[in-house]
Amino acid sequence: MKTIIQTPNAPAPIGPYNQAVLINDTLYTSGQIAIDPNTNALVLDSIETETKLVMKNLEAVLAAANMTFEHVVKTSIFINDMHNFSKINSVYAQYFDEANAPARETVEVANLPKFVNVEISVVAVRF
Numbered sequence: 001m002k003t004i005i006q007t008p009n010a011p012a013p014i015g016p017y018n019q020a021v022l023i024n025d026t027l028y029t030s031g032q033i034a035i036d037p038n039t040n041a042l043v044l045d046s047i048e049t050e051t052k053l054v055m056k057n058l059e060a061v062l063a064a065a066n067m068t069f070e071h072v073v074k075t076s077i078f079i080n081d082m083h084n085f086s087k088i089n090s091v092y093a094q095y096f097d098e099a100n101a102p103a104r105e106t107v108e109v110a111n112l113p114k115f116v117n118v119e120i121s122v123v124a125v126r127f
């Protein structure tokens, strides 16, 4: 069964996609960027603040599918500057138990939507 996940607690899509798609017990989220869902404003104060808001937005999308970070099995991180890698890792690590951390890739890209510095998507499985 396919369910489109939508929540006002995460930013509305800024293009032709949904916040997440649930196929049976597997959730595929779109990449989240640091848009505050309450104001629709970008929050790019520091890479740490930006990453926290991205994770908060992902948490809201997961919650809309009755999931938490414990259900996440894979993440994809896109960043525009690999020099931010350790700062992003420090924030990211707060959301996962290290022994059970999801699989992941981190890729430096030339640019990201709205010229943000980090975008993260996840795959989560209900088990």
Ligand SMILES: C=C(N)C(=O)O
Binding pocket: 014, 015, 017, 030, 031, 032, 033, 113
């Ligand atoms: C922000 C996005 N996920 C996008 O533009 O695809």
